[in-house]
Amino acid sequence: MxxxxxxxxxxxxxxxxxxxxxxxxxxxQSACKTSCGIANQQCEN
Amino acid sequence: MIHSYALNGYYIVIDVNSGSVHSMDRFAYDMVNRFEQMDREELIRTFTDSLYPNIPREEAEECYEDLCTLRDEGRLFTPDTYEDLADTMKQKSAGIIKALCLHVAHACNLNCSYCFASQGRFQGERALMSFETGKRALDFLVEHSGNRTNLEVDFFGGEPLLNFGVVKDLVRYARSIEKDVRKRFRFTLTTNGMDIDDEVIEFANKECTNVVLSLDGRKEIHDRFRKDYAGQGSFDRIVPKFQKLVKARGGKNYYIRGTFTHANPDFMKDIRVMKELGFTELSMEPVVCAPDDPCALTAEDREIVCREYEALALDMLESRREGKPYTFYHYMLDLKGGPCIYKRISGCGSGTEYMAVTPWGDLYPCHQFVGDEAFRLGDIWQGVTNHAVQEQFAGCNVYSRPECRDCWARLYCAGGCSANAFHATGSVQGIYAEGCELFKKRIECAIMLKLAEELGEPL
Structure with missing residues (x-):
């Protein structure tokens, strides 16, 4: 394209x-403890 | 739904419901933004007659067909078909707990004025968790973990290293039962660094998958808030300890975690100090406090912060080109291997699969609710007894918040932080609008960075 x-x-x-x-x-649990970071997670599977 | 924006020369289009991300040239960008408002002939005529008279009609037709192809492949204007999955996930995970924030110390050796936890006491008395309580918390976690293999425990406070002996004993206990219960414990530690010594470093580097090290950046910024009880700043004491710990960890699996407030919305200056000190895994977070608190961010501050987020993204690109890359937690998006749709609509799991445990064994939905008796869920002996409160949290998802339904970022934030929402609106089902503004800017910058990494220069 x-x-x-x-x-x-x-x-x-x-x-x-x-x-x-x-x-x-x-x-x-990962870094911030104060603002949600769903997008920063990785899939285990 | 799509979200389109221009940043750093890129014209970026996010297809919200499929997760697809596109980089377009200005021509296609203008066309996709009119795609749903005009029919084919009107759109092509508008482009070739007025907007782009130098572009041949055949090229406009080709671009239009490309957009149609992406739509038909489910990568543009994808409908939202996920709402029913929220209930599916709720049923699948009912009663399962997989993560605990263990408050091993409601006490602190610093007296930070901006601390959301009231200098570690969480509006209560100083206390340290006993080994027996911690052991019961770990057993409680295993008992309620269902078919989950990965169990997470964050040692938190207050300052968890004030209770380091119990921390070590709890890890030893967890490791002793892992094989029999067929679980894998992942320990993390959040510390102000004051009590880091060689033994702590050896322990953290052997047992903790991640350590969060509190440092606000510039010495004058850090020491303004992070003082000991004698009023002395802590910067000069903790930085060498952090450097030693990070070096011993091989520079991996840690975050230098700073807080920015009304005193430093220009947080890039703090990021630069962190870099100069040799740290490369960085996280800066907006302060959590009441809106009338002197350190609260103002509307003007948030405008500065948004500009700083852009400057940060550009600095990360430049540093990468210079062979000195560093990371920023909120820009660590994995577009290929990120969370599934279930995770993206159901949120962080606070109050359901994630809980905080006080030194006395009380359960709260997360560390930010500890000390607010109205949110006490139960305890680690009786389990959850306050089902009404738990149900509030179980009902939190991107479809339960009206403001999220029309938001392009909802599948990146999963509805946001319930604690922030509660403190802003009085309801865990609310939204923290000021936080949303910053979150969206971070995601825009993070996606631009990923595009630059994957595709190189803009079209």
């Missing part, structure tokens, strides 16, 4: 099929 570049990202729609294992880190 001449005018558009797309970054590879995890498909949230696909993650609905097998996600939700609950093993990922609790966001508030």
């Amino acid at each position: 001449k005018h558009i570049q797309t970054v590879e990202t995890r498909s949230l729609c696909e993650s609905a099929k097998k996600g939700g294992c609950g093993e990922c880190q609790t966001s508030c």
Whole structure:
């Protein structure tokens, strides 16, 4: 596509099929303890 | 829903519900922003007749078709089909607890005036957690962890190193039962650094997956708030200890965690000091306090902070080019391996899968509610007995907050922090609007950084 570049990202729609294992880190435990950082977490699976 | 913005020469389009991120040139950016308001012919004619008369019609048609392709592939204008998943997740995780914030010390050897925890006492008396209470807390966690393997325990306070003996004994106990209970404990430590010595360094580097080290940046900024009880600043005492600990850790798995207040909304100056001191894993957070507190951020401060977030992103890019990269916690997005949609709609888990434990074994939804008796959930012997409060937290998700429904950032913040919402609005189901403003700016900067990393120069 001449005018558009797309970054590879995890498909949230696909993650609905097998996600939700609950093993990922609790966001508030990671660094800030005062402002939510869900986006900064990584999936364990 | 899409969110489009321009930053550092990039024209960025986020497809909110699929998670897709696109970098466009100005032509496509202008077209995607009109895509839903005009039909094909009107849009192409508008572009070729008035907006971009030098662009051939064939090229405009090609760009339009590209946008249609992305839409049809589920990477643009994707509908939100996740609302039912909020209940699914709630049912799947009901009763499961996987993380505890262990308040091993309601006491502190510093007297920081901006401390949300009232100098570590959490509006109560000084106290240290006994080994027996801590051991019961770990057993409680295992008993309620269901099928979760990864269990997280943060040693918190107050200053947890005031109770270092118990911290060590608790880790030793946890390691002794890990194999039998088929769990993996991950310990983290949040410290002001005053009591760090060689033994603490050896322990932290062997047992803690992450350590959070409190340092506000510039000496005069740090010492303004972070004084001991004699009124002496702590900067000169803690920095060498932090440097020694970080060096012994190989420079990994730690965060230098600063707080910015009304005194330093220009926090980039503090980031630069942290860099000069040799630290590369950085986190700066806005102060948590009442709006009328002298150190609270004002509207003018928040404008400065937003500019600083942009300056930080540019500085990180420049530092990377110079071969001296550093990280900022809130810019650490993993676009390929980030959280699944369940996590993104259900939030941090406070009050349900994450709780704080006081030195006496009382349970609270998280560390920021400790000391507020109305939020006491129960204790580690009887479990959760205040189901009404727990239900409030279990009901928190991006669909329970009306303000989040139309927000492009909702699947990055998962509805935000319930404690901040409560302190701002009196309801855990509210939103902390000032925090949202800063959060959205951080996400915009973080995504720009990822684009620069993945794609190089803008189109």
